[in-house]
Amino acid sequence: MEGTSPSPVGGGIVSAIETPSGKGARDENFPVGSCLIAPRLRPHVAKFYAFARAIDDIADNPKLAPDDKIARLSAFDDAIVGRNAGRAGLEKAYRIRESCLATGVPLDHCRDLVAAFKQDAIKLRYADWGELMGYCMLSAAPVGRYLLDLHGEARDARPASDALCNALQVLNHLQDCGDDYRNLDRVYLPLDWMGLEGEAVAALARPASSPALRRVLDRTIAATDELLIAARELPGRLKSRGLAMESAVIVRLAARLSERLKAGDPLARRVALSPLDFAWCGISGAIAGLAR
Numbered sequence: 001m002e003g004t005s006p007s008p009v010g011g012g013i014v015s016a017i018e019t020p021s022g023k024g025a026r027d028e029n030f031p032v033g034s035c036l037i038a039p040r041l042r043p044h045v046a047k048f049y050a051f052a053r054a055i056d057d058i059a060d061n062p063k064l065a066p067d068d069k070i071a072r073l074s075a076f077d078d079a080i081v082g083r084n085a086g087r088a089g090l091e092k093a094y095r096i097r098e099s100c101l102a103t104g105v106p107l108d109h110c111r112d113l114v115a116a117f118k119q120d121a122i123k124l125r126y127a128d129w130g131e132l133m134g135y136c137m138l139s140a141a142p143v144g145r146y147l148l149d150l151h152g153e154a155r156d157a158r159p160a161s162d163a164l165c166n167a168l169q170v171l172n173h174l175q176d177c178g179d180d181y182r183n184l185d186r187v188y189l190p191l192d193w194m195g196l197e198g199e200a201v202a203a204l205a206r207p208a209s210s211p212a213l214r215r216v217l218d219r220t221i222a223a224t225d226e227l228l229i230a231a232r233e234l235p236g237r238l239k240s241r242g243l244a245m246e247s248a249v250i251v252r253l254a255a256r257l258s259e260r261l262k263a264g265d266p267l268a269r270r271v272a273l274s275p276l277d278f279a280w281c282g283i284s285g286a287i288a289g290l291a292r
Helices: 042-059 066-080 091-103 108-122 129-139 141-150 155-175 177-184 191-196 201-205 211-231 241-263 275-290
Strands: none
Touching (some): 042 091, 042 108, 066 108, 108 129, 129 155, 141 155, 177 201, 191 211, 201 211, 241 275
C-alpha cells in the first residue's frame, strides 16, 4: 500500500502516515492566511492549514482502503490530544497541538476536522440537505471557528461564520461533483432532491449535466445562496479589522463562484474563479470590511 510499511491498521509502525496530494494554499478557491491576517497570527494559521491539508489528502486518496484511512486519521487524532508523543509522520498534528495550546484555541476544532474526514472514508451519500449540513458542521465550520477563536472574537459571530464556511464547502462540492463521483464514488448532492427529479447518481459520470441534474444543481446552489445571506453579517460582527476585511472578501468570492456555477456546467468543465474575480472581490471586499 502506497506510503506505508507496514499498514497502520492493527497498530503497526508507519513510515509515512501522510499521503500528500501536492496541493497547497495557492490551489484553494479562497485566501488562506492572507496579508489581511495579523502577521503574529499567520504562522498559527499556516500550521492549521498544513494540518487540515494533510488529513484531507488522506481522506481523498483513492488508493487507500477505508480502514487504512481511518487508522491514519486516528493516529492524527491521538497526536492532537497528546497520545503517542513523538510518533513519526505526525509532525503537523504535533505542531498544531502546540500552536493551539500556546494560543488558547480549543483542540476541538482540529478533532472535528478529523471526525469529518473519517466520515468521508466510509460515508458516500447524503440523504438530504440537513444531513449534508451536519457533515459541513464538522468539515467546514471548524475552520471559521478556529479563526474566530485565534482572533479572540465573540461567540455570537459563530452563526454567520458557520454559514459562510458551510457555503464554501458546498460550492467546492459542486465544483468537484463529477470528479468526486468518478474517483471516490462520493456524492454530496442531497439524494432526496435527486429522487424528486428522477435522476440517479450515475448521471454524475456523464460528460455534461442532464436537465434533471441541472435542476438538482440549481436547487443546491439556491440553498447555498441562503447561507451566503446569513454570512454577510459576519464582517460587521468582528472586532478584528483584518479578519473583517478577509471575511468580506471571501463572502464576495463565494457569491461570485455561486454565479459562475449557475451559468456553467461542472461536469462539462471545471467552473472556477478568474484572476479578475479575485482582484475585484479582493478590492471591494477589503474596502467593505474596512468600512464595516
